[in-house]
Amino acid sequence: MRVVALVLPISALAVTLAIASAPRTVNGRYQRGEPTGTDAVTFNRDIAPIVFRYCAPCHRPGEAAPFSLLTYADTAKFADQIAYITEKRIMPPWLPAPDEQKFSGELHLTDAQIHLFRQWAKQGAPEGDRGDLPPTPEFTPGWQLGKPDAILHAQKPYSLPPQGTDNYWNFIFRTNFPATRWVRAIEIRPGEKRVVHHANLLVDRLHSSRSQEKHSGEGFAGMELRIESDTFDPDSHFFFWKPGSVPHMEPADMALRLDPGDDLVLNVHLQPSGKPESIEPTIGLYFTGQSASKFPFLLELQNDKVLNIPPDATNFEVNDDFTLPTEVQLLAIYPHAHYLGRDLLASATYPDGTTKNLIHIPRWDLNWQAVFYYEDEVILPAGTHISMHYIYDNSAANIANPFHPPQRVKGGNRTTDEMAHLWLQVLPHGTTTAPEQARLLLQESIARHDVTRDPEDFAAQYNLGAMLQSKGDSTEALRHFQAAVRLRPTEPVANNALGAALIAVGNPQEAVAPLLRAIRTRPGYAPAHYNLGNAYASMRKFDEAIRHFSEVTRLSPTDSMAEANLGAALAETGNLTEARRHLERALRLDPQNTLAAENLVEVKRQLASSQSR
Amino acid sequence: MVAVLFATICLPVALLVATPPQTAPNHVFDLQGHAVDPFHTAPGKIVVFLFIRTDCPISNRYAPTIQDLSARYSKQVAFFLVYPIASETPEQIRKHLEEYRYHLPALRDPELKLARESQVRVTPEAAVFSPDRKLLYHGRIDDWYVEFARARRAPTTHDLASAIDSALSEKSSSPTSAPAIGCFIPGLT
Numbered sequence: 001m002r003v004v005a006l007v008l009p010i011s012a013l014a015v016t017l018a019i020a021s022a023p024r025t026v027n028g029r030y031q032r033g034e035p036t037g038t039d040a041v042t043f044n045r046d047i048a049p050i051v052f053r054y055c056a057p058c059h060r061p062g063e064a065a066p067f068s069l070l071t072y073a074d075t076a077k078f079a080d081q082i083a084y085i086t087e088k089r090i091m092p093p094w095l096p097a098p099d100e101q102k103f104s105g106e107l108h109l110t111d112a113q114i115h116l117f118r119q120w121a122k123q124g125a126p127e128g129d130r131g132d133l134p135p136t137p138e139f140t141p142g143w144q145l146g147k148p149d150a151i152l153h154a155q156k157p158y159s160l161p162p163q164g165t166d167n168y169w170n171f172i173f174r175t176n177f178p179a180t181r182w183v184r185a186i187e188i189r190p191g192e193k194r195v196v197h198h199a200n201l202l203v204d205r206l207h208s209s210r211s212q213e214k215h216s217g218e219g220f221a222g223m224e225l226r227i228e229s230d231t232f233d234p235d236s237h238f239f240f241w242k243p244g245s246v247p248h249m250e251p252a253d254m255a256l257r258l259d260p261g262d263d264l265v266l267n268v269h270l271q272p273s274g275k276p277e278s279i280e281p282t283i284g285l286y287f288t289g290q291s292a293s294k295f296p297f298l299l300e301l302q303n304d305k306v307l308n309i310p311p312d313a314t315n316f317e318v319n320d321d322f323t324l325p326t327e328v329q330l331l332a333i334y335p336h337a338h339y340l341g342r343d344l345l346a347s348a349t350y351p352d353g354t355t356k357n358l359i360h361i362p363r364w365d366l367n368w369q370a371v372f373y374y375e376d377e378v379i380l381p382a383g384t385h386i387s388m389h390y391i392y393d394n395s396a397a398n399i400a401n402p403f404h405p406p407q408r409v410k411g412g413n414r415t416t417d418e419m420a421h422l423w424l425q426v427l428p429h430g431t432t433t434a435p436e437q438a439r440l441l442l443q444e445s446i447a448r449h450d451v452t453r454d455p456e457d458f459a460a461q462y463n464l465g466a467m468l469q470s471k472g473d474s475t476e477a478l479r480h481f482q483a484a485v486r487l488r489p490t491e492p493v494a495n496n497a498l499g500a501a502l503i504a505v506g507n508p509q510e511a512v513a514p515l516l517r518a519i520r521t522r523p524g525y526a527p528a529h530y531n532l533g534n535a536y537a538s539m540r541k542f543d544e545a546i547r548h549f550s551e552v553t554r555l556s557p558t559d560s561m562a563e564a565n566l567g568a569a570l571a572e573t574g575n576l577t578e579a580r581r582h583l584e585r586a587l588r589l590d591p592q593n594t595l596a597a598e599n600l601v602e603v604k605r606q607l608a609s610s611q612s613r
Numbered sequence: 614m615v616a617v618l619f620a621t622i623c624l625p626v627a628l629l630v631a632t633p634p635q636t637a638p639n640h641v642f643d644l645q646g647h648a649v650d651p652f653h654t655a656p657g658k659i660v661v662f663l664f665i666r667t668d669c670p671i672s673n674r675y676a677p678t679i680q681d682l683s684a685r686y687s688k689q690v691a692f693f694l695v696y697p698i699a700s701e702t703p704e705q706i707r708k709h710l711e712e713y714r715y716h717l718p719a720l721r722d723p724e725l726k727l728a729r730e731s732q733v734r735v736t737p738e739a740a741v742f743s744p745d746r747k748l749l750y751h752g753r754i755d756d757w758y759v760e761f762a763r764a765r766r767a768p769t770t771h772d773l774a775s776a777i778d779s780a781l782s783e784k785s786s787s788p789t790s791a792p793a794i795g796c797f798i799p800g801l802t
Contacts, residue, residue, distance in 0.1 A: 067668050077799045
C-alpha cells in the first residue's frame with residue numbers, strides 16, 4: 001500500500017496522457033484530419049514521405065550529409081532540429097524561390113510540409129502505424145548513371161588542411177582517347193563528399209590550364225577558371241556536381257565533342273572539416289556513338305566591370321541585359337556571385353511586353369550554388385530581352401562578408417573579389433534560318449554585346465575577334481585582336497591570334513612581332529611557333545620558317561600540318577631528302593593530309609629528276 | 614482491478630527511484646566505462662567542458678580551434694571533451710579523437726547529467742565552471758557560425774576565451790551565456 005501511495009501522482013499522469021492521445025486513433029489506425037484539436041502527425045504517414053524524397057538523397061550512409069535519415073529511429077532523434085532547420089529554410093538546400101518555371105530535382109518544401117515537421121516534433125515525434133510507412137527509398141550505389149564508358153582519376157590527391165576558410169582546388173584530367181568521343185554525361189565523384197560543396201568541370205582543348213600547375217599533374221589553386229581557346233569553340237555544356245545530385249544526361253544528339261588529348265579541368269569548392277582530408281576525385285564519362293546534331297551554347301551575361309561596392313552598402317545593384325537575335329530553347333541556368341551576393345534575379349521580357357522570371361534567388365548562398373535545369377520546355381522567341389539583376393550586401397550584417405570590418409570590394413576571380421555572372425544554356429532554334437546560322441548569329445551578338453558593354457574587357461575583345469575570324473572576317477577580327485593586345489600587351493594567346501589575323505589579311509611582316517611576343521611570354525607555345533613558321537614562309541625566309549616548324553614538331557609530335565609545312569619549307573631550300581622524310585611522316589600522322597600528299601608527289605618527282613640528271 | 618493496474622504502472626518508477634544511489638550524482642564516464650568526477654581530477658582548476666559528437670560537422674570543424682584553445686590555457690584550465698550522445702561507443706569516440714587529432718581527456722555523458730548541469734543544448738557548446746563547480750559560462754566558442762550552414766570567413770568574437778579569461782581573473786560573478794549554433798543534443802528539450 002505504501003508503494004502505491006508514493007507513486008500515485010506519477011501513475012495518474014501516465015493515465016491522463018494515455019487518455020489524451022486516445023482520440024487520435026480510430027480502430028488502432030491514425031486517421032488524417034480527425035477533429036482532435038491538434039492534428040496528429042506520425043513519422044510513418046506524414047514525415048517519412050517528405051524525408052525520403054527531400055532529405056535521404058544526401059542524408060544516408062556514404063553521402064555528403066552528416067547523419068542518416070532513412071529510419072524512424074534516425075529521424076526521431078533529430079525531430080527538433082529538423083523542425084528548426086526547415087522553418088528557417090536552411091534545409092533542404094534549395095535557392096530558387098517557387099515560381100512559374102519549374103526546375104528538375106526541386107527541393108522546395110511547402111509551408112504545410114514545414115508545419116508538419118514542427119507539429120511532429122511538438123507531439124514527441126510519434127512513429128505511427130507501421131502500415132503507413134512508404135517503402136524505404138532505394139538508391140543506386142556507386143556510379144549514378146551506371147558503369148561509365150571511361151573512368152579518369154586525378155593524377156595526384158589534394159591535401160585539404162583541417163582548418164581555415166573555403167578552399168578551391170583545380171584538378172586537370174588529361175584525356176587520351178584515340179579518336180573524337182561524344183560525351184552525353186560526366187559523373188563527378190568528388191572524393192570525400194562531406195567536404196566538397198560543389199564541383200564544376202570545364203573542357204580545356206588548348207591545355208591552357210596546365211601552365212598553372214607548379215608540378216605537372218598536381219593541380220592548382222583558384223576559385224575561378226579561365227580557359228583559353230584559339231578557335232572560337234564556346235562552352236556548350238554544364239558539368240556540375242552538388243551533394244545528392246544525379247548527373248544530368250544530355251540527349252544523344254546534343255553530346256559534347258571531346259577531341260583526342262583534350263583536358264578536363266575540375267574546379268572543386270572545399271570546406272575544411274576539422275581533420276586533414278585527402279581529396280582524390282574521379283570522373284566517369286558516358287559516350288554516345290552518335291555525333292551531335294544539336295549544339296547548345298552557354299550564353300553568358302555578366303557585369304563585373306561595375307562591381308565596385310563600397311563598404312556597408314546593403315543594396316548595391318548590378319545589371320546586364322541582352323536581346324536575343326534568334327529564338328532559343330532555354331535548357332538550364334546557372335547564376336553566380338561570390339560572398340556578397342544577396343538577391344539574384346534573371347528575367348525575360350517577351351516581344352509582347354510580358355515579363356517572366358527565369359530564376360529568382362531571394363537569399364543567395366554561394367555554398368549552395370547549382371546549375372538548374374528547366375523541367376518544361378522554355379522557349380524564348382527572337383527579340384526577347386534577358387535581364388540579369390543582382391543585389392549585393394557589403395555590410396557586416398552579411399555574415400558571408402569576407403572582410404571584417406567591410407572593405408571596398410571589386411570584381412575579380414579571387415574569393416575576396418565579387419562576381420556578377422549568369423550563364424544560360426540555350427539551344428538556338430532559328431525558325432527562319434538553319435540552326436547553325438542561328439547559333440553563329442547568337443554568338444556574334446553576345447560577343448558584340450560584351451564589347452559594347454565594356455570596350456576595355458580583354459576577353460570580350462578577344463572573343464569577338466575569334467568569332468569573326470572563325471567566320472572568315474579577318475579584317476574586322478584584326479581590329480578586335482589589336483584592341484585585345486592593346487589591353488594586355490604580352491598576353492600570348494591574343495598576340496598569337498593577332499599574328500594569325502595579320503597573316504590572313506596578307507601582312508606577314510607585321511605578324512612577326514606579336515608572334516615573337518607570344519613565344520617570349522610563353523616559351524614552348526606551339527601555335528605561335530606554327531604561325532611564325534607560316535609568316536616567315538610567306539616572306540620566303542625559309543630558314544626561320546624551318547626553325548619554327550621544327551619546334552612545333554618537337555612540341556607536338558603528332559601535328560601532321562606542322563610536319564607537312566616543315567617538309568614544304570625544306571623543299572623550298574632544296575633539302576629534298578629531309579623534305580620527303582617529313583612529308584611522309586605528315587601522311588603517317590594523317591593520311592587525309594592532302595597538302596602533304598600533293599607536296600610529297602612534287603618532292604618525289606624532283607628527287608627523281610635530280611637523280612636522273 | 615484498480616490495485617493491479619497501479620501495481621504494474623508503478624513498478625518501473627519504483628525501480629527508477631532505487632537506481633540513483635548506485636552512482637554519485639552528475640557523474641560521467643571515461644572511455645573505460647568508469648564513473649569519474651572531472652572536478653575531482655583537477656582540483657583548484659577552472660574546468661571547461663566542450664560538448665561534441667562524432668557526427669556533427671559543425672563541432673568537427675571546431676576541432677583545431679578547441680585543441681588550440683586548450684593548449685593555450687593548459688596550465689590554468691582543465692579541458693574535457695564531453696560526448697553526450699548515448700549511442701556513441703567508446704570505440705567510436707577513440708577513433709574520433711584520433712582522426713581529429715585531439716589530445717584531450719574525453720568523457721561520456723550518456724544520461725545528459727553534465728549537459729543539464731552545464732545548461733548546454735547543442736554541439737559544439739562550451740561550459741566554464743569554477744573550481745568549486747559553479748557554472749560561470751555556457752554557450753558558443755565564438756561567433757564563427759551564425760546559423761546552420763552559415764559560417765563567417767573567420768570569427769569576430771571569442772566568447773569562450775573571454776569567459777575563461779574572466780574566470781581566471783575572478784571578474785565574473787553571475788553566469789553568462791551566448792547562444793551556440795550546432796547540432797541539437799537529443800533528449801534535452
